[in-house]
Amino acid sequence: xxxxxxxxxxxxxxxxxxxxxxxxxxxxxxxxxxxxxxxxxxxxxxxxxxxxxxxxxxxxxxxxxxxxxxxxxxxxxxxxxxxxxxxxxxxxxxxxxxxxxxxxxxxxxxxxxxxxxxxxxxxxxxxxxxxxxxxxxxxxxxxxxxxxxxxxxxxxxxxxxxxxxxxxxxxxxxxxxxxxxxxxxxxxxxxxxxxxxxxxxxxxxxxxxxxxxxxxxxxxxxxxxxxxxxxxxxxxxxxxxxxxxxxxxxxxxxxxxxxxxxxxxxxxxxxxxxxxxxxxxxxxxxxxxxxxxxxxxxxxxxxxxxxxxxxxxxxxxxxxxxxxxxxxxxxxxxxxxxxxxxx
Numbered sequence: 001x002x003x004x005x006x007x008x009x010x011x012x013x014x015x016x017x018x019x020x021x022x023x024x025x026x027x028x029x030x031x032x033x034x035x036x037x038x039x040x041x042x043x044x045x046x047x048x049x050x051x052x053x054x055x056x057x058x059x060x061x062x063x064x065x066x067x068x069x070x071x072x073x074x075x076x077x078x079x080x081x082x083x084x085x086x087x088x089x090x091x092x093x094x095x096x097x098x099x100x101x102x103x104x105x106x107x108x109x110x111x112x113x114x115x116x117x118x119x120x121x122x123x124x125x126x127x128x129x130x131x132x133x134x135x136x137x138x139x140x141x142x143x144x145x146x147x148x149x150x151x152x153x154x155x156x157x158x159x160x161x162x163x164x165x166x167x168x169x170x171x172x173x174x175x176x177x178x179x180x181x182x183x184x185x186x187x188x189x190x191x192x193x194x195x196x197x198x199x200x201x202x203x204x205x206x207x208x209x210x211x212x213x214x215x216x217x218x219x220x221x222x223x224x225x226x227x228x229x230x231x232x233x234x235x236x237x238x239x240x241x242x243x244x245x246x247x248x249x250x251x252x253x254x255x256x257x258x259x260x261x262x263x264x265x266x267x268x269x270x271x272x273x274x275x276x277x278x279x280x281x282x283x284x285x286x287x288x289x290x291x292x293x294x295x296x297x298x299x300x301x302x303x304x305x306x307x308x309x310x311x312x313x314x315x316x317x318x319x320x321x322x323x324x325x326x327x328x329x330x331x332x333x334x335x336x337x338x339x340x341x342x343x
């Protein structure tokens with residue numbers, strides 16, 4: 001007999017707090033149990049056992065850390081128990097320092113392959129969100145295409161590894177240009193001024209443009225800012241925070257690099273027409289959750305920048321008392337909405 005499916009699996013890492021705790025609390029208030037899977041602790045602390053045969057299959061996950069036994073959530077889990085999965089973060093395995101460096105990559109890759117099988121064993125559960133849909137939605141070029149197709153305004157954008165094209169685009173936008181990457185790189189990558197957060201490009205930066213031969217970069221026209229908006233979408237519910245860009249624009253183009261003192265979130269209401277575009281965007285990707293970034297220009301235009309399908313929202317719940325964790329818990333424990341195919 002199968003175990004009752006009354007567990008919500010929370011996928012994260014050991015350094016993650018606040019948002020993961022809020023969701024766990026909201027799930028518990030609805031009468032379900034939670035299991036927190038810190039993916040960086042596999043395989044050193046977390047053990048996975050897979051059993052497969054013609055009669056069926058199941059996976060078991062267990063913490064070997066004795067301190068875990070005192071935790072408020074479960075310390076072992078059979079995938080037959082899992083009703084829903086919240087995909088917060090997947091981290092690289094932490095293999096410690098005892099393993100010889102020549103074996104680190106192979107063991108890490110094998111561990112990630114085992115995790116892929118573990119995710120597959122949870123295919124009948126409700127996911128917020130499905131890993132394949134998250135992966136598809138993380139492609140920023142696809143984001144921009146679909147955003148434009150559903151009626152959102154997007155910045156003029158080029159992606160190139162051609163230094164001359166970057167210089168020509170700089171001229172076309174009259175020097176108002178920012179650079180960003182399609183995927184984040186480690187902080188230690190210092191080879192070029194382009195390996196960075198979203199940052200304004202100066203003419204002298206283009207002297208270093210030959211490094212584009214090694215790594216293409218996204219260049220966009222720099223959009224004038226009145227407000228920067230983080231719009232958190234959860235199963236049709238929208239929670240929007242606004243930042244006054246004048247408070248940090250002199251020091252950075254990216255609010256994530258602003259000082260805590262400069263980041264004063266205010267509640268904000270998007271116009272209905274824009275909300276309908278977001279509904280259409282999320283339907284195209286088949287996502288339940290997403291964190292949108294927009295600029296509101298001084299002329300009142302809303303410009304789409306990107307969506308992070310596993311983006312941060314804790315600051316909005318903390319500062320604006322938005323019930324985002326509650327909305328996520330509700331989405332996890334309610335019937336999953338129909339998810340349309342990505343096009």
